[in-house]
Amino acid sequence: MNIQDYTVTRTSNAIRVAAILGFIVLVALIAAPYWAGRADLRLMGELFLYLALASLWNLMAGYAGLVSVGQQAFVGFGGYMLFALTMFAGLHPIPAIGTAGLLGALISVPVAFLIFRLRGAYFAIGTWVIAEVFRLSFAQISSLGGGSGSSLPIAIVKSLAGSRGARESLSYWLALGAAVLVVTSVYVFLRSRKGLALTAIRDNELAAGSLGIDIWRTKFVVYVVTSALTAMIGALIFLQKLRISPDAAFSVNDWTAFVIFIVVIGGIGTIEGPIIGTLVFFALRETLADLGTIYLLVLGVVAIVVMLKFPKGVWGFIRQRFDLQIFPLAYRVARRDNKGA
Amino acid sequence: MDWLNAIVQGTLLGGLYALFAAGLSLIFGVMRLVNIAHGDLIVLGAYLGLTVTTATGLHPLLALFLIVPAMGLIGYALQRGMLNQTLGSDLLPPLLVTFGLSVILQNGLLELYTADPQKLDAGSLETASVTVGGLSLGVLPVLTFFVALAVIGGLQWMFYKTPLGRAFRAVSDNQDIAQLMGLNRRHIFGLAMALALGVTAIAGILLGIRTSFDPSIGGGRLIFGFEAVIIGGLGNLWGTLVGGIILGIAQTIGAKIDPGWQLLAGHIAFLVILAVRPNGLFPRTTE
Numbered sequence: 001m002n003i004q005d006y007t008v009t010r011t012s013n014a015i016r017v018a019a020i021l022g023f024i025v026l027v028a029l030i031a032a033p034y035w036a037g038r039a040d041l042r043l044m045g046e047l048f049l050y051l052a053l054a055s056l057w058n059l060m061a062g063y064a065g066l067v068s069v070g071q072q073a074f075v076g077f078g079g080y081m082l083f084a085l086t087m088f089a090g091l092h093p094i095p096a097i098g099t100a101g102l103l104g105a106l107i108s109v110p111v112a113f114l115i116f117r118l119r120g121a122y123f124a125i126g127t128w129v130i131a132e133v134f135r136l137s138f139a140q141i142s143s144l145g146g147g148s149g150s151s152l153p154i155a156i157v158k159s160l161a162g163s164r165g166a167r168e169s170l171s172y173w174l175a176l177g178a179a180v181l182v183v184t185s186v187y188v189f190l191r192s193r194k195g196l197a198l199t200a201i202r203d204n205e206l207a208a209g210s211l212g213i214d215i216w217r218t219k220f221v222v223y224v225v226t227s228a229l230t231a232m233i234g235a236l237i238f239l240q241k242l243r244i245s246p247d248a249a250f251s252v253n254d255w256t257a258f259v260i261f262i263v264v265i266g267g268i269g270t271i272e273g274p275i276i277g278t279l280v281f282f283a284l285r286e287t288l289a290d291l292g293t294i295y296l297l298v299l300g301v302v303a304i305v306v307m308l309k310f311p312k313g314v315w316g317f318i319r320q321r322f323d324l325q326i327f328p329l330a331y332r333v334a335r336r337d338n339k340g341a
Numbered sequence: 342m343d344w345l346n347a348i349v350q351g352t353l354l355g356g357l358y359a360l361f362a363a364g365l366s367l368i369f370g371v372m373r374l375v376n377i378a379h380g381d382l383i384v385l386g387a388y389l390g391l392t393v394t395t396a397t398g399l400h401p402l403l404a405l406f407l408i409v410p411a412m413g414l415i416g417y418a419l420q421r422g423m424l425n426q427t428l429g430s431d432l433l434p435p436l437l438v439t440f441g442l443s444v445i446l447q448n449g450l451l452e453l454y455t456a457d458p459q460k461l462d463a464g465s466l467e468t469a470s471v472t473v474g475g476l477s478l479g480v481l482p483v484l485t486f487f488v489a490l491a492v493i494g495g496l497q498w499m500f501y502k503t504p505l506g507r508a509f510r511a512v513s514d515n516q517d518i519a520q521l522m523g524l525n526r527r528h529i530f531g532l533a534m535a536l537a538l539g540v541t542a543i544a545g546i547l548l549g550i551r552t553s554f555d556p557s558i559g560g561g562r563l564i565f566g567f568e569a570v571i572i573g574g575l576g577n578l579w580g581t582l583v584g585g586i587i588l589g590i591a592q593t594i595g596a597k598i599d600p601g602w603q604l605l606a607g608h609i610a611f612l613v614i615l616a617v618r619p620n621g622l623f624p625r626t627t628e
Contacts, residue, residue: 067436069377114612117619118571120432121375125567126615129608132564136605252560257444264437293448300445307437308426 070127076249078234104231149245267313355589380563386545416538574621
């Protein structure tokens, strides 16, 4: 039992296998427009956008302790910016998506200065007030259709791609790209120095502060980056829908309640959780959606039961049971020579 | 005169918002719980009022004698059966569980009562008015305001002058020591939630007489109550009343400028106060 016999590593065989499988799945997904039907493509596109929203919410709530019930503010803001930039500034939709993200970051700075004054649960409701302010403000802008909203002009839709098939493929790839971008950024961020600070804050805010981590600043950076990316996802969502209205854009049910369910069911505070949660959520939705309100009742009950009985969600359970990690954040001690183990 | 009228009407409206807020303030004060489903519970109170008045033909205000105890029982059961399990140092479980509860209440009400707007029938009380110094005041808003004064005065008295209030303050200060002194905090929390939902029932009935309601309006009522609490300052019940009044006045003045600005003006007033006085106007506790 020499210390030289051991090594500190982040990888394991399971992670290597998962990485290879993940790569194969990703290639298959990129090729989906060539093998999947139109309806499946739309469903998968929606799934990827929800995965991106859930990963972002998880970064805020699960790691930075910023529990927001007002992320619809940035989804709607991004959507409206896409419409405004393409209709009034004549921008092509794809650069408009990026610009919407930048504007989302800009607007989130004063918002953060205001609502960071609220602690804990009051912060959560404060974010909701902000979303309401956004909704009511956009409902006042008559050039964007006021309270009844507006549709994206056909010329702008056509500027994306000539044929309908090409447009749907492009919109699918954008959604897939957004999900991959968000999950990868969250992963890379959490492995960085700032990410380590964030994990420390999650585990114990007081101790992290005493080690010299600037808590306010770390949370602020997370909030601004999350808002920017959420605004980009919002722009993508409404590029798919082609129609926007204040009630749809700033819907607390669509953009926050469902996202929270996904994260809670999948496992909050893990990268894998939102992925599992999104799959569970869409499986439930596709099988139960015909039941209408009953489906939402079931979702509410499932979320409460999971929160009370399995607070770490599905992935937390798996990780505890099998000591498995697909996105390696933690280090582990392993024997140098695996044959001896 | 128009502006004076807007201010007076806004003050009276503030009474209703203070009633929305009182239950929220009470449970936050006792157990540091912020109930996201609070607005939906207000709406539940209104729907219970609808069922009782249509089934028995009682006047909505008389129906309060049935609905306040009923909501109190619901509150006690909710706290003992579910919410007590979420309390601890972690902030997430109570938040997410009450969020789930909000979704359940909203869709449950939708399933039972449909999305059609409903209203409580209070007969002549709805339209009666008195003229005071040239201003025409609705009897219902005036009544609501005095009910708010009575409820907040009653809660204040209960908190500082009764054994129950002492128990509330004790568990609020230190749960473990209160437990050692022979208080069962689970029971005390249950009583606090029962009391809070009793107040919520009053708010719900008065809301239902004043305007039409449907299952989706809970979130908006939660936000008004929350804004009143923050404007007034955490843990200060009279401050909450002032917060409600400020919110009410901001809304009526906003509506006077442009009807589309009513809600926005209230939210902006809240954000301005948050920017200038982060702890509210009359803070009593710091978290």
